[in-house]
Amino acid sequence: MKKSIQIFLFAFTFICTITSFAQDKLATKGDGQYEEYSFSPAIDIYKKVLDKGYVSVALLKNLGNSYYFNANYKEASEIYKRLVKDYGEEVGPEYFFRYAQTLKSIGDYKEANAVMTKFSEVTADDARAKGFKEEKDYLKEIKKNSGRYTIKSFQYNTSYSEFAPSFYKEGLIFSSDRDTGNFARYRHTWNSKDFLDLYKVNTSNGSDSLVSKLGDDVNTRLHESTSAATKDGKILYFTRNNTVEGKYKKDEKGVIRLKIYRATFVDSINAWSNIAELPFNSDSYSVAHPALSPDEKTLYFSSDMPGSLGASDIFKVNINENGTYSAPTNLGDAINTESRETFPFVTSEDVLYFSSDGHPGLGGLDVFATKIAKDNFDGAIVNVGESINSKMDDFTFIFNEETKKGYFASNREEGKGADDIYSFIENEPLLLDCNQQITGVVRDKISNQVLVGASIKIIDEDNQEILSAITDSKGAYSLELDCNQGNFVRALMEGYVPAEEYIGKSDGKAKIIDFYLERDKILAGFGDDLAKLLQLSTIYFDFDKYIIRKDSEIEVEKVIAAMEKYPSLKIKVNSHTDSRGKDSYNLWLSQKRAEATVDYMISQGISKDRLSGEGYGETKLVNDCKNGVKCAGKEHELNRRSEFIILE
Template identity: 70%
Template sequence: MIKKIQIVIVLFLLGATTHGYGQEKPDRLVTKANEKYEEYSFRPAIDIYEKVLQRGYASADLLKKLGNAYYFNADYSKAASTYEKLVNDYKEETSPEYYFRYAQTLKTLQQYDKSNEVMSQFLEATGEDVRASTFNQERNYLNEIKKNSGRFNVAPFRYNSPYSDFAPTFYKEGLIFSSDRDTGNFARYRHTWNSKDFLDLYKVNADSISNNLVVKLGDHVNTRLHESTSATTKDASVLYFTRNNYKEGKYVKDGKGIVRLKVYRATKNDEGLWSNIESLPFNSDDYSVAHPALSPDEKTLYFASDMPGTLGESDIFKVSINGDGTFGIPINLGSTINTEARETFPFVTSEEVLYFSSDGHPGLGGLDIFATKISENKWDGIVMNVGEPVNGRMDDFTFIFNEDTREGYFASNRSEGLGADDIYSFVETKPLVLDCRQPINGIVRDKISNEVLVGATVKVIDENNTEILSAITDQDGKYELLVDCNQGNFIRASTEGYIPAEEYLGKSDGNPKTIDFYLERNTVSAGFGDDLAKLLQLSTIYFDFDKYNIRKDSEIEVEKVIAAMEKYPSLKIKVNSHTDSRGKDSYNLWLSQKRAESTINYMIKKGIAKERLQSEGYGETKLLNNCDDGVKCTEEQHQFNRRSEFIITE
């Protein structure tokens, strides 16, 4: 599309198609074609470039401009073949942008595998590009689009014409839309972007006097230049619309001779006529501002522009509407929504869902329609393609939607339409899930001992370092959370005596995710005389009765001490071993010393330096319970005293 819709982003110029190039030299023809191209008069430029190619003359610059002229006129088949010749024959002179446009044209031709190959080349050439990084993250985007498809019943708008009809806007009980039907203009007023007539605003079924007929909005709004994309307040008293830069009956050109686009505001007078038409203060003669849309409370105006600060060919901006009718400073909606390509035609629903068209986000070809949840100061949620049949391989744009009735309209230049661009009505049968919640679960453990940590805190912290929610691990060390997957979050686990750990969780499709945490002891809090066994939450190092060799079950715990000493090379410990009260005191003292020595010998064999280890046996002198001589105790109670401790010495 873009045909008529290239009012999408840019810039229009009046002019007449030039003929009679047959006898001129190729260099002079190219100069004329370039002049037309720079004026955005693409149709005359195409005619000349084609004649030059027929004579056997080609260059990288010519192919770039011819491919672009086809591209901006939605002749994607010819654009693809031109870009293909460019990247094959003039690779060294081809910038990454042409790989992107080549990939886009291949999508419209449904050559998705080849398009992905070209996008991979684009990715290699410019990894910093938002479109490249998005493609890299969403290589299976066709599967994601398929998930969102089949949610609409679509039908042609009954008032379409053989011309260009698009940009529907809710107005009273009907619509306002843009069309080049019945303009009454002479040929000299034809727009040389695509050699079509200029656009006017029409209304249909808006009030009883219209009698369901399509009528022009009125001469106060419509002029001999383009009037397009509009938005009205709910009470239909204020109209915002797009028009060529026009002042005191004359169009205004910039320094390059281009007539830019501006957004105008009109109010209804007592006779019901649009009056007080004024250009908005952030318009400019040097860049375009177009395609207005109002927020649900009508206090914010959204629009598309290529003003300074734009990331791509056109971006979506917003600006506050003050109570006295003045405006704030325009704000770019940022790189989550805007790419280095075209983002345009915004529309905001009553539930603050922003719909817009883009050829920078992964789509099916040309301009696709996307949706994202926004709020007053937040517009970084997941951007989703609304899927088929609203989106197709050609250009789809000017989407509007009533969330109460689940009905709406959009425009497209798909081949089955009646005119160059056609309006389609739709009913949404299944809502698009944008309020995304992702289940997160996991277990928090000690990194050395692998023991579960009961009562640990797991927090969700957003990218502004604000805590969103938290959970406490249960007796099994488990936690569960439900996070907003429209934004990036940090999942952070912490508990007393441990160094907190966290993992970044980016925006996602909402599929469940398991994140286990392994926390390290905060060794700064451990010092001389502390029991490393307690710090590591080790199970007791037990010995069999009258034995001093390390049991198999205790080897695991000693290995955890070894791991800690390997991690902290300056750590030195003393192994204290103990016995129960049974047997002679002297024997128990000897046995406990053997148990301590057995433990450090095991550790030395595992690679711990002898100089870092000490040992001492205490026999039955430090019992942990009342199982003293003569006291009747169970075997389990006695075993509780047959133990080793690991005391930090430095």
């Protein structure tokens, strides 16, 4: 048997030797197609190599990615499974994440969670890993917003692709590759589909409306897709392949990037004119999928420009009155992850909808929402739930807050074409309201006694009081506030200095805030130690030194502040040493420490007649570290101290 195995191995080696050149050449051809994002022919080439028994990490990665980026999640899952099983230590964590995404898309959430657990173990700082750890019950959370929509297939869908609906006058503009009149040389090798053009339809007329192209002024022989129009229909922003003088332009990697263009509708010629690309486009990265804010002063878009956190992030620019644009601003890591965030849309209520495969979802791209009032982008991210979201890609979501009607696109299996548009009605509002429970106890800072009857007020960022409560017999309070906005929690009690803590936008998790209030008057008498009343850290000195240490200056400053507030206050500084050294020397050293403390306070403006000092050497130790007793350095340090005794 051993001999037959040796013969087999020899034969296999021989066969590999005489065929490896041909297979390497074939694989190299596939790599070339892959690098050009021509995923459809790349898949065919890689499959041929794999079917002949030749496998490598690079081949499995490229084939899996070709399936993944073409939304063939079942096939991608099989390849990624083989990749992480056989080459787990050689592949990066990104492939575990993509594998988990494909498992979700075929409904295997249990295994997807297991793979995400592995992903989280090796990428602790990844936003997707943090999101998974914090929301392991994400399916339960998605369920809360599910079942709120009535959806229906768009009546103008065909067996081709229809997606990217955008509101335009009394209807929609959308993107489609339905025009089969294109010559084969214009077909896009990413997915072997025809190139996309923009179409419009008046949806207010029902089924009587005709679908028509926007015209050759906007549409070219390459891709035109996602668009956003102003309310008056005069300005149109849209996505197009990068072109120069009508010809497509590739970057240094051979990729035709996407750019956003702006067009103006001219009534006199009944056509779009003045078509120009936006100034923040680039030949080196893509800028795509425009969306306008309700006031049309901000343009949102998706890009992989430098500064992106993931494969694509959502950015914004301000549209200035003179027609210029501000520099792009990334919306931040609350929204953007290391994966894909794309297809933004903002409603009249300042709710940002977008698609992502980085936040916990059902599989592929899911639609998410977040409140962005006051231009903040760190609010809670909410999955809009089924039936908008599915196991496949769900994207280009748009919504009218007044009519509660909207549209989105999906490549779910029950569709008529590769991508289909769906209309929907929102029957129940999205659970975007974020309530956060705030609890705590209010105490006296010095005595630690609970304060009954203290007022707790919630103040918003406009300094308006919106909620209040009174502490109970245990000094406790409980309030529920809106975590979609920043708030100040303020504690007040007669005879005490108010205290407050700011809470920014959050995910709604309960928070405990305890307050320790300082009295606004010092309730003390002759002989009390001001250091204890002010809860000062001990004023320490280095061994055999009488210069005040830098870390002790701040504590002395607190005593100075108290004396400035109460002009009649007089104190005596008592300084002490540890037991090491001669008793007479320690007495001298402690006196020098008392004088140094007094001199420091005088140098800071305290009158000399309000201060006195005395050194006690080692006569008043705070522990048993007396002469002849062996103690650690930290124990001796406790005796090298100063006290502030109230005389008047």
